[in-house]
Amino acid sequence: MLKGKKIILGISGGIAAYKTPQLVRLLKKAGAEVRVALSAGGSRFVSELSLATVSGEPVYREIFPETGIPGMDFTRHISLGEWADILVIAPATANTLARLAAGLCDDMLTACFLTLRPGKSVLIYPAMDGQMYRSASVQRNIAMLKNQGCTIIEPENGDLASGQCGTGRMPEPETIASRIGIVLPDSQYDSPLKGKHVVVTAGPTREKIDGVRFISNYSSGKMGFALAEAAKERGAKVTLITGPVHLQTPEGVERLDVENACEMYAEAKRIYHSCSVFIAAAAVADYRPDTVYDGKLKKQNVEMQLRMVRNPDILAEFGAVKQSGQLAVGFALETDDGVENARKKLREKNLDLIACNTFDRKTSGFEVDTNVLTLIDRNLEETALPLMRKTEAARQLLDYIERLMDSEQ
Ligand SMILES: Cc1cc2nc3c(=O)[nH]c(=O)nc-3n(C[C@H](O)[C@H](O)[C@H](O)COP(=O)(O)O)c2cc1C
Structure with a gap:
């Protein structure tokens, strides 16, 4: 299902980011090409080096390239989004949901979101404290992104990093990987249930x-x-x-x-x-x-x-x-x-x-x-x-x- 598919994994600064190197590994194992766009917050929770190693690609963070590096793609803030078949944002913090809904373009993650080609999918996994998730602002941003055609996967119920139990958990990497295969446009996956x-x-x-x-x-x-x-x-x-x-x-x-x-x-x-x-x-x-x-x-x-x-x-x-x-x-x-x-x-x-x-x-x-x-x-x-x-x-x-x-x- 994922063979040859080009996936951008956007990682923002939630505690669930610790699960993402495993997700990258699963996607690579399934034959996908994976590039990671890591927010500043995300880099506080998971190391750029781990992600670069498991994806086999540099990790994309800042929009502004360092000058003087031979072969540097100075328009990569546009080309990365154009490259992808799908943008998966997991975990999506309350902050990043707000940035996406507002149309900000202040890092490579948000730039990818804005430059994705029409018809390509965006799959978003909000993950945060339950109270935060239920807040009117987060729900408004989610509704706006849904209206724009993004698929938002409701977080799961269970133990949260805050020590509380509630809705806010990011699903396990295996669950996310299997969902990506199903959501991907022009996916080879043809279920016998299709049309039934x-x-x-x-x-x-x-x-x-x-x-x-x-x-x-x-x-x-x-x-x-x-x-x-x-x-x-x-x-x-x-x-x-x-x-x-x-x-x-x-x-x-x-x-x-x-x-x-x-x-x-x-x-x-x-x-x-x-x-x-x-x-x-x-x-x-x-x-x-x-x-x-x-x-x-x-x-x-x-x-x-x-x-x-x-x-x-x-x-x-x-x-x-x-x-x-x-x-x-x-x-x-x-x-x-x-x-x-x-x-x-x-x-x-x-x-x-x-x-x-x-x-x-x-x-x-x-x-x-x-x-x-x-x-x-x-x-x-x-x-x-x-x-x-x-x-x-x-x-x-x-x-x-x-x-x-x-x-x-
Ligand atoms: C220990 C810790 C855990 C956090 N976990 C989450 C979280 O799970 N979800 C969330 O939306 N924000 C969480 N935050 C807040 C974000 O890290 C913060 O809003 C940050 O600005 C997000 O940046 P980003 O969205 O650009 O990655 C956490 C902060 C700390 C200090």
């Missing part, structure tokens, strides 16, 4: 008891949203059917909001026939109260019993009606005998792939940003993925789906 319709269900469902109460679960929708975004990045047409969550819709994804299992079933059923891949990541309630009371149920001085009835099994039904060429992918969250139960579910629901979700409140399962998945395919082949961010787990799951699609052709 992928349906993802996400989030919890709410099963009403009365006008003000419901039965639900802790699902946050993060895994499903990450899958929808990753499928979109690979060129799929994505429909995301989601229960009530507090997440932003990934760009370019069609979102259908539902509240309960029956509504999710109705939406899914409408598009069973048109989708190539159906990924059921939602935590759909198995049961709902038989009767939903109008208004608020009054407290009584006696015990109360709720009669529950089965909800439709959205994935099992898709598995039963799917045609050849359509793939059914499920999730199994189990507290006991996870893999064994996931295998059973795979067989019973006629699935092509199932991701068994290990339940551990701190690192995997509901609400958290990370997950530990074991993938089991229709041949009962097992792949255990290590602990990783849901965004990365989503990409690995889609890689697997792509391999299944390729093997069908």
